Amino acid sequence: MTLLLAMIRHPSDTELVDRFKEGDRTAYTEIVRRYQDRVYTLAFRWMHDDQIAREVAQDVFLALYRALGGFRGDAKLSTWIHRVVVNHCKNRRLYRRRRQTDLHEPLEGRRTDDDVPARQLAHDGPGTDAAIHRSEAEALVREALEHLDEEQRTIIVLRDVEDLGYDEIADILGVARGTVKSRLHRARATLAKVLSRRIDQRDVI
Incomplete structure (x- = not known):
């Protein structure tokens, strides 16, 4: 019984994705809650700027919302999220590099x-x-x-x-x-x- 309650209270990423696909938007909220600190921390360590890290996190979760319905599970959700963060940070760095000669990140x-x-x-x-x-x-x-x-x-x-x-x-x-x-x-x-x-x-x- 205890194990069953734990599974209900702490659904896996796969279960949350399935619920989102079935129209349960609270599943997306739970995914954001689960990963928001990790996404921000990774973005901050890439960009070394609080505001930019927050913007990257927003962009990542917006991309997640748009793509989650088609998520096939070829990789773990955490892996996919990490990949999106890395790509967004690379794009940000490239944009900044084009605008300034001295880059400190x-x-x-x-x-x-x-x-x-x-x-x-x-x-x-x-x-x-x-x-x-x-x-x-x-x-x-x-x-x-x-x-x-x-x-x-x-x-x-x-x-x-x-x-x-x-x-x-x-x-x-x-x-x-x-x-x-x-x-x-x-x-x-x-x-x-x-x-x-x-x-x-x-x-x-």
Whole structure:
């Protein structure tokens, strides 16, 4: 009985999509409630601007409303939403790049399991004040990520920021799992080189 009540109160994404297709618009409201924080957070980490992140989130959920009736479930709803956020952010960045020569859109990194995560690339080691060091390291990573190309920045934010699995990233980007891993390895290597130069410059200063 408890399990049945839990299923009623917390329907799966598939159930919500089916209800929407049957005319239940409250299902769309539930999907928005379920994903709004995640969409905003991802957009903010891409754009590093609160207002633009909110606009991207609005655009994403408008696109979701228009497309949900034809959603076939070839990929998970969460994967599809991530893909739409990434595409909207890329379009926004491209638009801004065309309008200005100096673009500052920092991101931040987090964990991984088979290579050095982006955040740790700027770590100087133990012995420093944890809070101050973490703040400085994250600032270095944000600055360094500005020097990565779009492909490298995308793979870093999906894996090290959003902590998505390789298979889901592959679905979002439309590439093979092995391609995701090789791109991530190259992106982290590039980031490490940029960080190394910036740390050296900071030490000189």
